[in-house]
Amino acid sequence: MNRVLAMRAGAALSLLALWEAASASGWFYRGVLPSISQIGPAVVRVVGDPAFARHLGTTAMEVGLALLIGGALGVVVGILVGGGRWLRAAYEPALHYLAPTPKIIFLPILIVLFGVGPSSKTAMGALSCFFPVALSVASGMALIDPVHLRVARSFGLSRWRTIRSVVLPSLVGPLVTGLRLGLGVAVIGCLLSEIKLSNRGLGFLAIQFYGQFRIPEMYAVLLVVFALAGLGNALFGRIRLPGSTIRT
Amino acid sequence: MITRRTLGATIGALALPALLSRPVGAAEPVKVAVGQRGAWDTSVCAFGDRMGFFQEAGLSLELLFTDGGTETQQAVVSGGTDVGVGAGMLAILGAAVRNAPVRILSSNFRGASDTFWYARAGAGIASFKDAGGKTFAYSTNGSSSNLVSLKLLQLAGVTTAKGVPTGNPVATLTQVMSGQIDIGYSLPPIGFPDMEAGRLVFVGSGREVAEFRDQTVRCLICTPAFVEQRRDTATRFLQAYHKTIGAMYTEDRVLDWFAEGANATHAQAVRARSEFYPQSAMALGPPGNLALSQQQAVELKRIPRTLTAEQETRLVQVPWTPTA
Amino acid sequence: MRGPALLVATVVALGLVWEAAAFFGWVDGAIVPPPGEVLAGIPALFTDEDLVHRFATTFLEAFAAAGLAASVGVPLGLWLHASRAAGVAFTPWVAAIAAAPLVLLYPLFLVIVGRNMGTIILMGGVAGLPAMALKTKEGFDGVPPVLLRVARSFGFGRWEMFRKVLLPSAVPTLANGLRLALVFALINVVGVEFLVNFGGLGQLIADLSDRYELALMYGAVLFVILVSTVFFVLTERLERWIRPA
Numbered sequence: 041m042n043r044v045l046a047m048r049a050g051a052a053l054s055l056l057a058l059w060e061a062a063s064a065s066g067w068f069y070r071g072v073l074p075s076i077s078q079i080g081p082a083v084v085r086v087v088g089d090p091a092f093a094r095h096l097g098t099t100a101m102e103v104g105l106a107l108l109i110g111g112a113l114g115v116v117v118g119i120l121v122g123g124g125r126w127l128r129a130a131y132e133p134a135l136h137y138l139a140p141t142p143k144i145i146f147l148p149i150l151i152v153l154f155g156v157g158p159s160s161k162t163a164m165g166a167l168s169c170f171f172p173v174a175l176s177v178a179s180g181m182a183l184i185d186p187v188h189l190r191v192a193r194s195f196g197l198s199r200w201r202t203i204r205s206v207v208l209p210s211l212v213g214p215l216v217t218g219l220r221l222g223l224g225v226a227v228i229g230c231l232l233s234e235i236k237l238s239n240r241g242l243g244f245l246a247i248q249f250y251g252q253f254r255i256p257e258m259y260a261v262l263l264v265v266f267a268l269a270g271l272g273n274a275l276f277g278r279i280r281l282p283g284s285t286i287r288t
Numbered sequence: 289m290i291t292r293r294t295l296g297a298t299i300g301a302l303a304l305p306a307l308l309s310r311p312v313g314a315a316e317p318v319k320v321a322v323g324q325r326g327a328w329d330t331s332v333c334a335f336g337d338r339m340g341f342f343q344e345a346g347l348s349l350e351l352l353f354t355d356g357g358t359e360t361q362q363a364v365v366s367g368g369t370d371v372g373v374g375a376g377m378l379a380i381l382g383a384a385v386r387n388a389p390v391r392i393l394s395s396n397f398r399g400a401s402d403t404f405w406y407a408r409a410g411a412g413i414a415s416f417k418d419a420g421g422k423t424f425a426y427s428t429n430g431s432s433s434n435l436v437s438l439k440l441l442q443l444a445g446v447t448t449a450k451g452v453p454t455g456n457p458v459a460t461l462t463q464v465m466s467g468q469i470d471i472g473y474s475l476p477p478i479g480f481p482d483m484e485a486g487r488l489v490f491v492g493s494g495r496e497v498a499e500f501r502d503q504t505v506r507c508l509i510c511t512p513a514f515v516e517q518r519r520d521t522a523t524r525f526l527q528a529y530h531k532t533i534g535a536m537y538t539e540d541r542v543l544d545w546f547a548e549g550a551n552a553t554h555a556q557a558v559r560a561r562s563e564f565y566p567q568s569a570m571a572l573g574p575p576g577n578l579a580l581s582q583q584q585a586v587e588l589k590r591i592p593r594t595l596t597a598e599q600e601t602r603l604v605q606v607p608w609t610p611t612a
Numbered sequence: 613m614r615g616p617a618l619l620v621a622t623v624v625a626l627g628l629v630w631e632a633a634a635f636f637g638w639v640d641g642a643i644v645p646p647p648g649e650v651l652a653g654i655p656a657l658f659t660d661e662d663l664v665h666r667f668a669t670t671f672l673e674a675f676a677a678a679g680l681a682a683s684v685g686v687p688l689g690l691w692l693h694a695s696r697a698a699g700v701a702f703t704p705w706v707a708a709i710a711a712a713p714l715v716l717l718y719p720l721f722l723v724i725v726g727r728n729m730g731t732i733i734l735m736g737g738v739a740g741l742p743a744m745a746l747k748t749k750e751g752f753d754g755v756p757p758v759l760l761r762v763a764r765s766f767g768f769g770r771w772e773m774f775r776k777v778l779l780p781s782a783v784p785t786l787a788n789g790l791r792l793a794l795v796f797a798l799i800n801v802v803g804v805e806f807l808v809n810f811g812g813l814g815q816l817i818a819d820l821s822d823r824y825e826l827a828l829m830y831g832a833v834l835f836v837i838l839v840s841t842v843f844f845v846l847t848e849r850l851e852r853w854i855r856p857a
Contacts, residue, residue: 047701072462072723130618133844140798140840141833142806145817148366152643156319156352156368224711225799231713232807236359237321237368239352243716247355250719251326252551253458253478262716270708277704358822366643382824389640428809428822452727453809462723590823 074256082256083263092245096264099242102158102230103223106165110226111219114170118177118218119207132178139171144232151237161233161241168229169222173215180214181207212279220276227269315348316521321363323356323374324456326550327475328536328565329397329506330374334549335542336532345524356427356456364509365390370518371525372509377581378430378590380507384603385591391515391605394526394572395504400436400494402564406479407471407491408464416444416492422470425454425463430590432505433473436494443496464488476560477552484556493564504575515605523608530572530610537567573609645827650834653827661816661828663835669812670801671839673729677736677797681744682790684737689748689789703749710742718804732804732811739800740793747789751782787851794843802836813839 056076063073074082086092121131143164150167154160184207192202234243242261249258324330333349336342342349352369354360358379364372365388374396383390405424407413413422419441426433434451441449452469454460457478464472465482471491472479482488494500508529515522536542547557575581582594595603627647633639634646657663688706692699718735725731755778763777805814813836820829 043697044701047697048705051702051705071465072720126618130616130622133616133841134619136795136844137837137841140795140802141836142799142803142814142817144803144806145821145829145833148362149644151363151366151368152640156321156363160368220707221710224713227711228713228715231716235355237352237354237363239350244353246716248325248353250458251324251456252549253461254551265716266708266712269711269713273708273711274704277707358824379822379824382822386824386826388643388824429819430822454727455809459719459722462719463727466723466726468723468726 071253071255074259078256079259079263082254083260086245086257086260087264095240095242095245098158098240099230099234099265100268102161102234102241103165103226105162106226106230107169107219107222109162110166110169110222111173111215113166114173114218114222115177115211115215117170118174118214119181119203119211121174122178122181128178128182132175135171135175135178139175143168143229144236147233147236150233156237158238158241161230161238164233165226165230169219169226172221172225173218176214176218176221177211180211183214184210216276216279220273223269223272223276227265231265315343315346317348317350318342318371318521318525319350319352319369320371320373321352321354321360321369323354323360323372324475325353327374327402328546328560329402329570331546331549332529332532332536332570333373335536335545336528338545339532339535339539341528341531341535342525345528347521347525347528361390361509364511367511367513370511370514374506375509376431377503377505377507377575378585378588380509380603381582381585381595382590384599385593385595387599389512390509390603391512392575392603393508393510393515393522394529394606394609395575396506396508396570398504398569398571398576399501400432400497400505401501401566401569402475402494403433403436403473404476404479404493404564405437405440405471405473405491406464406483406488408467409487409489411470413471413491414489416440416446416471419444419446419449419471419491421448423450423452424471425452425460425469425473427455427460427473428453430585430588432494432500434588435584436497436500437473439497439500440492440494476564477550477556480552480556480559495564499580503577503580505581507575508572510605515607519607522605526572526608533567533570533572536570537561571610574604574606578604643826645830649827650830653825654831654834657828657831657835661820661832663816663832666812666816667835667839669729670798670805670814670836671812671842673732673805673811674736674794674798674801674839674843676733677801678740678790678794680733680737681740681793681797685741685744685789685793686748686786688741689745689750690752692745692749693752699749703746706742706745709738710746714738715800715803715807718807722808727808727810729811731808732801735804736797736801740795740797743792743796744789747785747792748782751785751789752778754785755781783854784851787847787854790850791844791847794847795840798836798840798843 059073060076063075121127121135146167147160147164150160150163154163188206188210189202192206197205230241231243231246234241235247238244242265246258246261249255249261320333322330322333333342333351337349337351352363354363356374358376360372361375361379361383363369364375365383367389371393380390380392405416412418424437424441426437428434434453437451441447454463454469454472457474460469460472461474461479461482463469465487479488483490508526510522543554543557543561546552546560547554550557552560578600582591585591586594630639631646631648634644692703692706715735718731721731721735725734759777759781760773763773768776801811802814802817805811806818809815809818813832816832817829817836820826820832
């Protein structure tokens with residue numbers, strides 16, 4: 041355990057030293073790589089500002105709802121697509137093909153549908169995280185132990201009961217994996233939409249600082265975003281699958 | 289039309305307690321998309337709101353900020369906001385020629401006096417005459433900075449300079465300071481501190497191009513519904529806007545607000561207002577020299593042909609013009 | 613053949629519904645152009661917008677980015693697998709990078725690397741790196757211990773063990789990782805091209821959007837989908853080719 045801690049500390053310190061060196065070297069325009077001595081106080085200033093909580097709350101709500109909605113839709117589509125052999129052969133590749141399109145180009149359509157407020161940002165986040173979840177769940181469907189399904193059938197369970205008692209529990213693992221991947225793209229989707237058109241949120245805050253050439257403050261906001269994304273990811277990682285000792 | 293109300297309302301109801309904090313009253317709500325926040329000419333709504341002019345006119349403004357470029361226009365075209373501030377003329381023409389739902393409420397800014405070009409000190413570039421073989425910046429293809437820089441080069445007799453679209457002034461500044469671009473463009477006050485400290489030198493400005501002086505480069509735009517069904521509101525909006533412009537050139541506190549929002553000193557704010565934003569450029573009214581704009585748009589292949597007479601009449605609404 | 617046929621039929625059906633919606637005015641055609649208009653605009657993409665060159669640019673950038681992700685990710689994953697302490701210490705960090713919106717740092721990358729393909733490839737590579745590293749670790753971790761014991765009892769040396777036991781067992785997961793890396797790389801390559809207004813298809817989409825050429829823009833989006841289709845098919849073929857070995 042000590043070794044792990046030592047390795048982490050070592051890596052963290054090396055990275056910080058590398059940053060400071062790059063910042064001080066003068067190779068890069070000093071404005072773009074501010075010293076840690078500037079970023080640190082900026083973090084305190086930014087987080088301490090009373091308006092910050094409101095921006096944080098807005099973005100957190102957008103991302104949370106995006107994961108919920110995109111996740112739910114992803115599960116439904118994943119189950120449908122992954123369920124039948126022909127359905128999977130037809131539609132799973134389609135999900136793979138569509139996944140890499142940059143969803144930000146659809147923002148105007150989402151604004152038409154959901155307005156200019158946080159709803160369109162949530163929609164963008166949901167659209168982004170839908171794909172990793174759907175793909176993960178669809179491939180997870182293929183891995184459901186057929187023995188379990190046969191047992192369910194021999195017990196005469198209805199289709200809905202089968203889904204509830206056999207399919208869904210087996211899908212928790214793939215769902216969590218999908219949500220972990222989806223978290224990143226949901227955050228990106230929400231933040232980029234805020235950058236494009238908004239008046240609140242962390243993405244909005246970051247681009248305001250950028251436009252005012254307050255680069256340390258911009259980094260401060262991004263650091264908060266990264267920290268929260270890492271926290272979210274860590275939380276997902278702690279989810280224990282029902283009836284197993286394996287951590288996802 | 290797909291009604292966005294039902295979908296929006298459902299998500300909105302789930303989404304945000306924050307939404308409820310919007311002020312409720314007898315004032316009529318107007319949603320405004322603003323590009324390039326912090327710039328003098330796009331901050332009129334913010335200043336006017338602070339001075340109470342829009343409230344006096346019975347309007348409650350909600351400002352939303354875009355990343356500049358054509359996103360302001362997209363916000364209006366998609367019906368997300370009623371009004372857009374600082375929408376580029378060429379982009380508007382591109383939308384209008386395709387019959388997109390956008391209308392011009394008024395000219396927003398005429399001429400190019402707000403844009404200036406600079407270079408790193410010691411790079412041997414003192415004016416556009418030294419631009420031969422160098423790279424120069426403008427924001428995006430078809431922007432006014434694009435057109436003005438080409439014109440400035442033409443006036444200086446330089447044909448070997450290479451133009452690069454670099455995005456917003458901040459991104460441009462960092463690229464110039466890193467040596468990736470020779471001549472950068474900017475809008476006040478970005479770049480002022482470095483020029484004052486001697487790290488950058490002034491190379492040229494849009495003010496030097498006489499033939500663009502009356503040409504409207506940015507407009508106040510709105511949805512068709514705003515100007516057709518809420519014409520009285522649109523008129524009151526323009527009147528409050530006009531009043532604000534007047535106050536911006538007489539009241540000192542506006543300079544403080546500008547300095548605060550743009551992260552500049554008071555002296556820099558004064559310089560921005562006096563040298564780069566003449567009051568005449570901000571005057572409301574029908575877009576100036578629309579014919580030239582259309583011609584440029586066709587030459588730059590932004591639009592396939594000029595607007596038909598019908599399209600032009602439908603586009604240029606301008607429900608109110610100051611008489612003074 | 614039934615699978616792809618069903619997909620094509622679905623796409624055509626959706627296209628007809630959309631066309632009808634635009635025709636009857638349920639949807640404003642100026643905001644979302646009907647499929648007919650989009651398809652009709654595709655020839656113009658080739659003749660006026662240099663589509664082939666742009667397609668190739670984006671394809672190569674994504675390919676290079678995936679290559680970058682693999683060349684750094686595979687050794688990293690191997691290290692996380694081989695060293696227990698490193699694995700415990702840094703695997704969560706690598707997973708966290710995958711969740712972090714690194715694409716927001718594009719102004720920083722722009723200045724450090726420059727306004728060129730390098731920035732785009734680097735950002736795409738960084739995006740695909742965590743997936744490749746994590747899947748590599750997962751692949752080698754997942755080799756059944758019994759196989760290792762049997763190989764050792766046969767007197768396999770370290771290198772032989774790697775080549776004949778570890779690698780073949782890990783290949784499917786590695787291929788999965790490569791596929792994921794390609795997807796993330798492509799998303800970020802096109803995304804950064806779009807944001808920075810430089811490069812291939814992403815820049816084309818941004819430019820067309822700026823010029824309000826919506827039908828052409830959606831046509832360009834179709835070609836982005838084509839790039840990912842090609843990648844997908846390629847990785848499937850690659851996996852099938854490695855597997856029998």
